[in-house]
Amino acid sequence: MASHNSAASAATEQIVMIEGMHCGGCALALEQLLQRQPGVTQAAVNFAADIALIGWREQKPDFSLLKKVVSRLGYTLHEQPDPDLSRRQAAHQRKRLQWRLAVAVVFGMWSMMPALLVYLYPLGAIEANMRWPLALASGLFAIPVLLYSGAHFYRSGLLTLRAGQPGLDSLITLAVLASVTISVWQLQHGSAHVYFDVAVMLITFQLFARLIETNVRRRAAEVVGRYFQQMPDSVLPENSAERVPCDTLSPGDKICLTAGEQLALDGIVVQGTGLLDAAIITGEHEPESIEPGRELFAGSRLVEGEIILAITATAGQRRADRLAHTISTLLTRKSALQRLTDTIARWLLPVILLAALLGTMTVLLQQGSLQQALAHGLAVLVVTCPCALSLATPLVITLGHAQLLKSGIMLQDLPALEAAADIELVVFDKTGTLTTSTPQIAHLEPAQDETNASLLQLAADILYHSAHPVALGLRAALPEATAAPGGRHLSLAGQGSRWQSPNGEALAGKAHWLQSLGIKVPAQQPANGMGLHLARNGRYAGYIAFHEALRPGISTMLKQLVEQGRQVKILSGDTAAACHQVAARLGLNESQILAERSPEQKLRFIASCASHCKVAFVGDGLNDGPALAAAHLGIAVGNTSAATGGAADIYLSKGAAAVPFTLAWAQRARRLMRQNIGWALAYNLLIIPAAMAGWVQPVLAAVAMSLSSLCVLLNSLRIQ
Known part of the structure; x- marks a missing residue:
């Protein structure tokens, strides 16, 4: 969990934007690079949101130096998040992946066809003199895939190698390079034992996995931008007939607010009375009377009356801005499964390289030919490629996504599944979540x-x-x-x-x-x-x-959660009387109700619960954003605000009634993901010794690698 100490966060941490990241490997390399810089005590990079958290203790690091260091790896560091730029980057990234995958599929099929005929030669499918031309054709058709579709992985693989943090892309790059090098060498010596099809399969499988991951996780990139979209960008100064931009005013300046308008800046009422709807901030379902001396926060809406306020906080310093910073900070955390996969990938490369080298040397020491030794080493590289490992998580989510969408459930972050599987306590906002507005x-x-x-x-x-x-x-x-x-x-x-x-x-x-x-x-x-x-x-x-x-199905939903062995509480900004009345109708006792809580109090309560149990928070208002981000699992429901939807891990369009099904589905999904990862690791542990011993030839290695991915696919199909 990220730190929830806002005062310390403001003094020792800063959220920055990193432009140009392509995958989780990029984020991992950047984390390690930033952590090694002078003055930096903490660095956490979130690939999905294009943001990074830079922490320090006493003196703020030299950000101009950090920019130079990051630029050497091909990225750009911005000291302030830019939601518009992040959205453009996400759209551009998806489009490029789609084009690369299209090229890989089209030309990959043409490359596989002649390779398949070569494999069928022992069965008499082709004449002997046709093997070499077909092998050459397989290589020629693979050129667009190798040069265009695979470039995405080569760049990321080389960058992570330079940072000393090789990951899946480094393994893919190495396997493709070895396959192509040996294949070209074989063609030059008149042999038809080529492995272009192996490289094509690796690239195509990985592009498919990367596109899945990008489409699911990139939704988080708009969290902060959506949060600010809830606020007007202009105000009406006192004694003025024209609105002016918010950033032209300073604390102490006076502005007017009339009925129906939303407040853009924090301020204190100095004149006038009215009826205020502060549900977007406090969750209070009923408008309240306001009078001079009352402090109001940006996002509130004046239902009736007309007031004049003295500005207390401008854009960037508002209460909503502080809440947005809290959300950004919490989004940089990583799930255990994600960290496990990163660790496995980090250690897998040296293990595979060592195994390939030992296999090659073994053949040479046994007086084998150089061609045999290279083929032996390639078999180790190809058969241990982490295709199945990288598909283990996204396949489960993709194959189950159609089922979730039918139930009105949308995943907004991959780690949400892992978090949802272990939930012990479910905390609900009341207004708009359990009840209608x-x-x-x-x-x-x-x-x-x-x-x-x-x-x-x-x-x-x-x-x-x-x-x-x-x-x-x-x-x-x-x-x-x-x-x-x-x-x-x-x-x-x-x-x-x-x-x-x-x-x-x-x-x-x-x-x-x-x-x-x-x-x-x-x-x-x-x-x-x-x-x-x-x-x-x-x-x-x-x-x-x-x-x-009460929303339909709420009573049944709470009973299902209790039957699943989970605790239930209501955490609301509404009055105690209103909360207890709803609780009585739902069969809940007073110990399960926490009323009249501000967004900050909600955040502290959720953080406190999260320190000793796995907690999910279910809400629908902007005031729920920090609590959604602080919980192990944030669930946004109904006609939620854009900001809340972005801060949440899961969005339930049909309301909170789907919470029990979502948690049960997540348990099954995580179990399948763990099985996939376990299978991929067991496969490598068994196949590496076999390949080193010479029992697996390169052609069989390519088939085994494909079968490994197929096993992961078949196991993932069980989610449906």
Whole structure:
């Protein structure tokens, strides 16, 4: 887990962008390179998001030096993340991989056809004098694959070698180089024992795996950019008729905010009152009254009223900016399976090289020919190529992706599967996750002269133009009702609404407001405060009690999680009364409820839980972003904000009801991935001694390598 100490993070860490990375091997090489630089105590590179975390203790490292060092490996370091550039890089990378794979498939088939005929010569498929021309044809057709499609791996392989951190690309480069070199040497000496098809298979398989990995993981590159897209980029200064860019203002400057507008900068209210919707920051489902002296944060929306604020934080220093930095920091962490694969790849290259060298020397010491010795060494290189190892993880995800999409489940990061398999505690945000954002009518209590129908119609008439959540709940309950738009509608922030029509005056709002206007209101108030009291022409007409509507399948979902042996908690920014009312309807006890928590408090709670158990957080609002990123598994649900969707590992478009299925599916997927990795390692441990002993010829080595990948593919098919 990344550090959650924001104060220390601001002083000793910085998020930078690295442009030009092609794969996880690039990120691994850059990590090792940056960690060796003066003053750098920590370096963590996230290939998916094109970002790196640079840490130091006392004196900040010389970033101009870091830029030069990174540029020597062919990359570019930017001191600030650039989401637009990252998106362009991701699109360009995917397009290039698609073209390289297309060329590899087309020309690779033509290269394999003559090679197959050569393999079938012992069965009498071709004449002896046709073997050499067919071998030459196999090499000629392989040229586009070798020079264009494989260039992606050669560059990355050489860069990681230069950094002293060879990985899968280094192994692929070495195997392709050896296959082509020996094949050309064989052709020059009139032999048809060539291995161009081996090189073609390696490149094609690896391009396929890389395209899968890129398509799945690159979605994380837009996290920070999406986060900021939630905020306006301009504001209206006081005593001005034109909006100006946010970056032209300084702390202390005053800005105006009118009803319906979203706040772009943090500030303190200095004049005016209103009704504020801060759900995007706090998760509070009901708008709250604001007055001078109240501190507001960027992202909040003014529902009613008009206010003037004094800016306390400009772009880059806002609370939302600090939350975005926290998310970026947490995204640099790596999963255990990913670290394991990196470690295996790092040690596999010297083992394979040593085995190939020993195999070659053994033949020479036994008085064998140089051709036999080289073929022997090539067999070791080819048969131990890590194709199966690199396909072990992405194949499981790709083959199961169609099944997940049908269930409305979208993976946004590969390590999510590993995390989901071990979840012990599932923490839910309440509003928008377990409940809908629109209140639901709980019950009606009309006065003596009113009926249920007349009371509902009166409420609809009064709140005809209102954007208050209660008004939305009324309209949802009365889809066919017709409202009377005539007369004059007035709204008093935090109090209620007044409708003056030819038939008199009608009021709808809080009890104390009606009482202040001389209306006698019964001493009765809903526990969660979501009640609407109404009056008609000076007489009390009744009230409508609202409660939050549970999303379909939520009760069943919670029972399934308990049956799976997982703990369940609700963590919300909403009031304690509202949270406990929902919990009672779901059969949860008070110990499972944590209410009135700010985004920072949510983050601290999730971090605390994550220190002693595997925790998943399920949410849908921008205020959930840090908690989603801090959890071992972040799950975004429903009509989530773009920022939250990016910060999460998994996105459930059909809501939280799919959480149990997702976790169970992840357990099966991880089990298959571990089996694939285990098979790939066992294969290498068994085949290396056999190849060194001369029991595996290069042709059989190519077949064995393909069969190894086929076994991984067949095992991965079980996910469906």
